[in-house]
Amino acid sequence: MLRSTDAAKFWRWFEEKSDDFRFFREMEPEECEEIFEELTTRLHLYCTSLFFEMRINIENEGELIITAEGNEAFFDDAEYLVSRAPVIDHWTFTALIPAEEDNEGIEYEDLDLSPSEMWFTAIEDENQPEKLNLVIHFRDYELVKSSEHLDTAIFLLLQSLLGEKMFARYINLYTMTDLPGDTAEGGYPELNSLPEYIAAMKGERNIGDYR
Numbered sequence: 001m002l003r004s005t006d007a008a009k010f011w012r013w014f015e016e017k018s019d020d021f022r023f024f025r026e027m028e029p030e031e032c033e034e035i036f037e038e039l040t041t042r043l044h045l046y047c048t049s050l051f052f053e054m055r056i057n058i059e060n061e062g063e064l065i066i067t068a069e070g071n072e073a074f075f076d077d078a079e080y081l082v083s084r085a086p087v088i089d090h091w092t093f094t095a096l097i098p099a100e101e102d103n104e105g106i107e108y109e110d111l112d113l114s115p116s117e118m119w120f121t122a123i124e125d126e127n128q129p130e131k132l133n134l135v136i137h138f139r140d141y142e143l144v145k146s147s148e149h150l151d152t153a154i155f156l157l158l159q160s161l162l163g164e165k166m167f168a169r170y171i172n173l174y175t176m177t178d179l180p181g182d183t184a185e186g187g188y189p190e191l192n193s194l195p196e197y198i199a200a201m202k203g204e205r206n207i208g209d210y211r
Contacts, residue, residue, distance in 0.1 A: 003077075006046040007084040013042050014064075018088050022060045046081060049074040053097065065094045070159065072168045099163035103192060106157050109149040113157050115192035119179055122197060131172040132198070134158075137179035137188055150176065161194055170198050 017035065024032050043050055043066075053065040066082055068074035075096060082095035105114035121135040136154060144150055154174060159167045179188065189197060 003046075003080065004084070007081050010042055010046050010081065011084060011086055014039075015086055015088055018062070018091060021054065021064075022056060022062050022090060024056070047074060047077045050078055050081070061090045061092075063092045063094060065097055067097050067164060070155070070164060070168050075165065075168075096164040097159055099166065099195065100160045103161050106153065106160065108153040108156060110147055111144060111149055111153045113144075113153055115157065115161060115194075116190055118191040119188035120191050120194060121188065122194075125172045128172055131170055132201075133172050134174040134194075136174055136176045136191060138176065139179045141176065141178040145176065157191075158194075161192065162198070166195070166198065170201075 017039075020027070020035055021039075024035065027035070039052065043052060049068060049071060051067050051069055053067060055063045055065070066078045068078050079095040082093045085093040103115055105112065105116075107113075117139070119137040121137070123133040123135065125131045125133050138144060147153075154176060158171060158174065161167075162171070
């Protein structure tokens with residue numbers, strides 16, 4: 001009952017502020033920062049382990065994504081909150097970060113990463129056979145390895161490639177290193193083919209979808 005009440009309080013507040021978020025670009029910077037900080041505060045009154053991404057298109061239509069940042073223990077909380085969302089004009093609500101079609105990569109801090117210019121080796125985890133340990137290969141690893149943001153950027157890229165649920169379900173660890181030799185000769189698949197690789201693995205092992 002408490003979760004239901006807290007969800008209802010969050011959505012009542014968000015509905016009141018929904019137009020402010022749609023037109024946040026027209027706000028003064030201080031006002032904009034304040035309203036997004038309040039969104040975090042209101043969300044954490046429901047669950048302190050949930051966060052959000054907000055996307056506003058050129059027509060000022062918004063999408064609010066509620067994310068657990070890969071923490072499976074709070075997936076149900078994110079999905080429940082979104083299931084209680086009201087219908088609000090010009091808004092859609094999504095539980096957990098979805099996989100992006102035609103993923104061209106991400107720009108994060110000092111990094112610009114494209115999955116079509118990265119490759120991977122997948123290693124089965126002996127203790128968790130349904131999961132993979134990934135070695136992600138860069139042709140120019142020396143240019144990026146010193147960035148303090150590399151690990152976070154790779155996490156965000158993998159999550160956008162696979163979606164939050166699939167990432168949590170099938171990826172255990174990941175490391176980064178150079179690309180040894182020629183990609184064609186070495187047989188390393190491009191990183192953007194990772195969703196298909198996991199789909200094939202699921203079929204071979206008869207692994208069910210995440211619930």
